[in-house]
Amino acid sequence: MIYPVVCELAADGVPVAVTCRVLEVSTWGYYEWTSRPASDLAWEQAHLMQAIREVHAASYGTYGHRRVHAELVLGQGVRVSHGRVERLMRHCGLQGVHRRRLRGCTRRDQAATPSTDLVERNFTPAGPDRLYVADVTQHRTSEGWLYLAVVLDCFSRRVVGWSMAEHIRSELVVDALQMAIWNRRPAPGTVHHSDHGSTYTATDTTTRCTQLGIRQSMGRVGSPS
Structure with missing residues (x-):
């Protein structure tokens, strides 16, 4: 039956006569x-299509048929099959946003020689400021990517240094380490463990760590463990 399509287009402001002429049906x-x-x-x-439109609109147009179906069934208690939701969304011209899988922000310099792993997965130091673990994470914002470097004291499980920037250059992690030194004043020989x-x-x-009396230690690429 083609008339429901004419009805939907009429609700969107398309003249009935125009739609009927295009679809070659009788007015x-x-x-x-x-x-x-x-x-x-x-x-x-009609009620189901309206519910689908409302769920899709509430997601700002990001939900695909799987998430719309889940919201209808689990969130609203509607009894409907996944296939029917998919067909009705296609009929209404609704689709979700397909996001690309994000790559991690860790990149290894093949020409660089990583430091020896001094930790070997033993993250239980005898006291504070003896073992720091460092990492960098990336966060999407409305103005682009923001990178956060963090230094964690393994004994207290507290963040002792951090730095944020719109880039992922070496000064990002150096600034985080420098904050940790200013905050904690560790004795020479403290281990700074990171990935490659x-x-x-x-x-x-590496130069700044040497100047500060910090011993670098490195685990796997993409993970300081």
Whole structure:
């Protein structure tokens, strides 16, 4: 039945005569169809399509048929199959946003030689300021990517240094380490454990660690463990 399509387009402001001419159906037949009492199935379909539109709109147009179906079934208690939701969304021209899988922000410099792993997964130091673990994370904002470098004292489980920037150059992690030194004043020989990322193997980082009396230690690429 093509008349429900004419009805939906009319609700969106498209003249009935234009739609009927394009779809090659009778205008008289459409108005005769609208004068009939609506069947229970037609009412159910109309309510379901409206519910789908509302869920999709509430997600700011990001939900695809799987998440719309989940919201209807789990969130609103609607009994409907996944296939029917998919068909109705296609019929209404609704689709979700497909996001690309994000890559991690850790990149290894193949020319750099990483430091020896001094920790070997033993993250239980005997006292504070003896073992620091460092990492960098990336966060999407409305103005672009923001990178956060953090230094954690393994004994107290407290963040002792951090730095944020719109780039992921070596000064990002150097600034976080410098804050940790200013805050804690650790004794020479404190271990700074990180992954093999290029920000930690960079000359600026290794030089600053040497100047501060910090011993660098490195685990796997992408993970300081």
